[in-house]
Amino acid sequence: MQSSESGQSQVSKGGRFQLRKVAVCGAGVMGAQIAAHCINAGVPVVLFDLAAKEGDKNAIVKKAIAGLKKLNPAPLGSPELADAIVPANYDEHLSLLAECDLVIEAIAERLDWKRDLYEKLAPAIRPDAIIASNTSGLSVTELSQALPENLRHRFCGVHFFNPPRYMTLVELIPTAHTEPRLLDLLETFLVSQLGKGVIRARDTPNFVANRIGVFGILSVFTQAEKYGLSYEVVDELTGTRLGRAKSGTFRTADVVGLDTLAHVIRTMDEQLPDDPFHSQYKVPPTLAALIEQGALGQKTGAGFYRKEGKAILRLDPATKSYVPADANIDEGVAAILAERDPAAKLKALHDSAHSQAQFLWAVLRDSFHYSAVHLADIADTARQLDLAMKWGFGHAQGPFEIWQAAGWHDVAQWINDDIAAGKTLSNAPLPEWATRGPVWEAQGVHTSAGSWNPTDKRFEGRSTLPVYERQIGAPRLVGETPSLDPTIVFEDEAVQCWTLPAPQPRDVLILSFKTKMHTLSPAVVRGVLRAVDLAEASYKALVIGQLTEPFSAGADLKAMLPVFEQGGPDAVEPIEREMQDMVLRVRYAQVPVVAAVAGMALGGGCELSVHCARRVAHFESYIGLVEVGIGLVPGAGGLTYGARRAAELQAEAAPDAPLLAYLKRFALAAATAQVSKSAIDARNIGYLQPSDPIVMNRHELLYVAARVALTMAESGWRPPLPAHFPVAGRDGIATLQAQLVNMKVGGFISEYDYEVALQVATVICGGDVDPGALVDEAWMLRLERLAFLHLLTQPKTQERIAGMLKTGKPVRN
Template sequence: MQASQSGQRHIGKVAVCGAGVMGAQIAAHCVNAGVPVVLFDLPAKEGDKSAIAKRAIAGLQKMNPAPLGTPGLADAITPANYEDDMHRLAECDLVIEAIAERMDWKLDLYKKLAPFIKPGAIIASNTSGLSITALSQALPEALRHRFSGVHFFNPPRYMPLVELIPTADTTPALVSQLETFLTSQLGKGVVRAKDTPNFIGNRIGVFGILSVFAQAAKASLPVDVVDDLTGTRLGRAKSGTFRTADVVGLDTLAHVIATMRDQLPDDPFHASFGLPAVVSALIEKGALGQKAGAGFYRKEGKAILRVDPAKGGYVPADGKADDAVAALLAERDPGKRLQALRESSHPQAQFVWAVLRDAFHYAAVHLADIADNARQVDQAMVWGFGHAQGPFELWQAAGWRQVAQWVADDIAAGRALSSAPLPDWASSGPVWEAQGVHTAQGSWNPHTQSFQPRSSLPVYQRQVAAPRLVGEATGLSETVVFENEAVKAFTLPAPHPEDVLLLSFKSKMHTLGPDVIQGIVHAVDVAEGSFKALVIGQLTEPFSAGADLKSMLPLFAQGGIKAVEPVERAMQDMVQRVRYAQVPVVAALAGMALGGGCELAVHCAKRVAHFETYMGLVEVGLGLVPGSGGLAYCARRAAELQSETNPDIPLLALLKKFALAVASAQVSKSALDAREIGYMLPSDTVVMNRYELLYVAVREAAMLAQAGWRPPLQQAFPVAGRDAIATLKVQLVNMQVGGFISAHDFTVAEKVAYVMCGGDVDPGSLVDDEWMLSLERQAFLGLLADPKTQERIMGFVKTGKPVRN
């Protein structure tokens, strides 16, 4: 780990000690970010001593959801064991221990690791709730200042939250360095937690689960109804509560609950820290949840069953929230919604109010114990548990004073889970006057009795338009250049480059309708006249779900193909305008970039993509071919690859990858996977933190401009021609005969092959953009007139799912 001239150290390699589920996935996410890893585990008793780590690495390539951005990244993880490879610790700048939650095992391991740790390296324990201070005692005193807790939430690739838990001995600069690495290099949302049992996320989150258990039992609600009430209707994870417990594992949940029960005897809510009888019974039967095939739920064939404690078995899981309660939960005004739930006599409504009240109550009572400020609690619940809002933010959004009074009334009436009163700060003083814990000055810190600003670490200056909590000051102060109902063009203030124009879309899912298309063209015109570069990107995901089919259907219904052709041509003209613009146009990608969104992106001068970017030309699923330059791009890119690598390689060999991706509507599993498919180039940039995307994109655009960027010359390129079409058609016939594709699938895929190979021309014939776009347009419009394609489109518009016909 070397220090730069600014004094900032760099973490070049990581050691992960423990190749279990969490350790292996933490290793996977490090290599996703380009950081090589040495993965340690116990020596195998027979054969290769690193066999345990090797099996874990191999297992990463089979897991779903995939921990690796591409399977090949597994090669960047070096397997190791504690007997032969301890010297490899000296290569590593960060050592993460991630073995089982056993204090004695962890302490024993630290004693073995300590002599081999590199001078200056950071040491961290991935623990979900053990005392970091107690763990540090196993290290020599000289190493304790470099030790902290770093709790990744599962699965590490997809869950944003990492809790960072320093001890009293941890050097503050080291904590900041680690926070910077986790935030920028691994793309995480970091919350600093106090060294208390279960820290912030699990302390609040597991109490919330216990509250649901308790209140569901009081209301006699079955698990499927509870999950419907506590899922997306409540602004929480789709899986609700009981299904989430199954995913976590009932044995794991029981362990975390036991930690709270054993280590928090003085918690005023301690009476609620028991394991419900139904959970104990399931664990005794080995029904530990998803990993065991049964828990609160069990799958039999295609049927989903739920546990019924009264019957001692499983019954169909078809319960839903009552329509009346669902209507209350659909109320958009948080204050009106909570008031309606509280005043309703419906058991389901009373249940939901009780769960929310318990969350407010517990978070307020324990804020000072577990966190420095209210923001950390709210962000922990959003990033770690998938809540739309944390408890304090929801409380404040619903009206701080009124909700505080309701909670106090329930406590006084004995309806709450504890008789502990709300802390004084919740019902008087600055929070009461500000009507909430989040203000423009910062979030409430009960220790300093003041509102604490957000972190001033430089890494957070890179986050453009990161979400703000209710009551906080907005994080974006842009200058609008032009704006209409479809698009918004703006610049960012200094120190961002002010000569780079940014364009975002306002359409639902950022689809590309006629008004958005016109907005993109106008933005290119404005950028060429008054700016040095243009970035096309969104403040919220996705980048674009593609063409706006709904706007196209009325045109088709009224005027048929002739009415749609101008829109199709306008899409093609737009991507060409972007490709040949006189200023560099950079696509800032995050989330989906599908269909026309993908076609727009591939025609930009460069792509800057968040790691979790899912690109694909998916039109064949609707019975269409990509019609906005996507197939032209694939043909041209294959020709470029032939020129860049080996002119003797047949074009068809390079084109097959693109043809398969388009014909199967393949969507990349990450930005790195998009690079492997060919929708991103090796020179394109991948960022790990979603909120650094625009920061990086505007600087990449400015650098292209400063380097004297020029658009590509409009040159002809060779195509594979009729021979390649015939070869691909034979393969399609075999797939149809084998029953892998339908007759209409064959028709669509044949069109893809025809266009991508350049049409009925000799192999190696030179064609230009207009030739390829004309082929695309004819194929697209011809398929649009096909009744089978129309069935697919109408079915998709109605259901959101592809129709197979």
């Protein structure tokens, strides 16, 4: 960010903020993964740690960087990105801090250690850099005292949640001296460049998400013991059935680390002595005993659960031994949890006499009660608290959302009744704002005017930072005004075609699918064709994209199977041909068609996206041709694309370059049903091209895609001209077959996998033709159709399709 003319950064001059380099100090679990996610976003990063006592002084950092390649879930979009992280140590490389616009401290949660480090770093930090601590709960104000006065206004807390790549939440915690403009700049960077959901938190112990979330865990401990429920039953009740993370409560504790959980609890115990819920801030005896034994959860192989082979055992606290887990959920309680009306659901839990239902009501009531009592202490608005729980703990709705959706007045009365009856975890009354005044009259904390600010006693609107204007269709909380008011151009049971409201481009048509998992049914295919026709007639460009994930899970097997059963391959052939015609129509449309890809783009979804003029992909895009998994070959142009793209790459490289060198990655990716682990990985495979933008924030996807499409149109874009291209022919088939034989002999693929993969190899090489023979797309598409329809008649393929439709999982036969 240094200016060659003045030596000043754009931050200090008040110019446009371009954060060009980050320093992360601390190469532990969090620090290394924060550095990894910066690299994912293309932000240069220097990772610091202590100098090793012997040998290479960067050994500690280099070990941490190497470890990033092995972690699961992967912190890197592609393993080779680790090589772009610059290793450094405090003894030799502090001068590198002068190049960094943001310095993030991410060492262990020890106030004295952090202060010592700040004293060491401060002289080397550029006076206009932003400085932040990734503390999970220490006082940011106290930490700032270790910095010179001229840096304190540039300091704040920036709490990433683990793992940083996948967890949306980042808490931004200012001190009384933090310059507001720098907070805005940092929030903008975190939201747009790193793809995060940012909330502003008060400088109180454990901030917002951990404060509410860990109290919720303690409530579950208490209520589970009260109602005599086992760990696996509790996890089944407090998982997806309750709109929370699949792992429930005790499994989540194991994943987080029982020592980490205990640390947060002790922080609350020590730093909140006057809290009306202070009696609850104790490490439960069972948790303390596990920690004492070194059973810290997943990282040590045992905690509340232990895995033995394929069996999952759970701790029996009475015998202190591990026993088989058996999550026996009452059918009546399961039916209540399946109820879609939130008011009816909560009333049924409240009124039920069953212990499992009473447990759930108690847990929800405790979260409502605690959140209301502490809202003014920890956050500016109810919106910040609800988003913290959604983004930081994976809850489908925050506590205030659930309360409001279930009926604010009724729930408030039930809470007051339980307080009066001594059933709650504290006798603290609900705050006045919850039972009278504007919130009571509005019947909730979230309204079209904004969310309740208990300090200012008003409904406060959403952030007006310009970065949020880029978020199209971002979800809104219960009670808030929808974020998008599109103009519907046409709509049927399968698709919706619409345009964005001003000030977004009005002359870009957007097509979204309405099918489950956005599958490509025959009606969707017809909708795509209609949208292309309409875009060519009346608009400048077309974007194909969804407001929710995935982009598309592929062809609609449920729609295709009955057609096959009634009429055989001849009946399916027109459907297959229509899919192929659709992708060609997209490829040769007279306006640019841009795919806005997020989440899964599998099978036909991948084939549709690769035939678009451009793709704009969210970083978390999982793209692949997966048809081999159900015993088929890609039949809507996927192999045609691979063959043509390999020929294009060969032509760009050198006339005498071997075609198979470029074809192999496409062929093996399809033959093994490889799915990209990120958008960067998809670019490495070839499903995304170097010119395809990668967006870090999911909610900016349509904003960017619409502008890319409009720019292409206004810069004179023309569709490609149909052309012949060389194929690898029978020699290529033989080479690929040899690799497939090795994979079969090695046990990596089954006998039938080999047969299907050989069909993939045959098609992508252009069939039984001479190496280098020139073919066109029609030739390749015919080979695809023939192979697809042939495999559809095979019993093992039919077994795979039936198994997938029944269980959602591939069948290995």
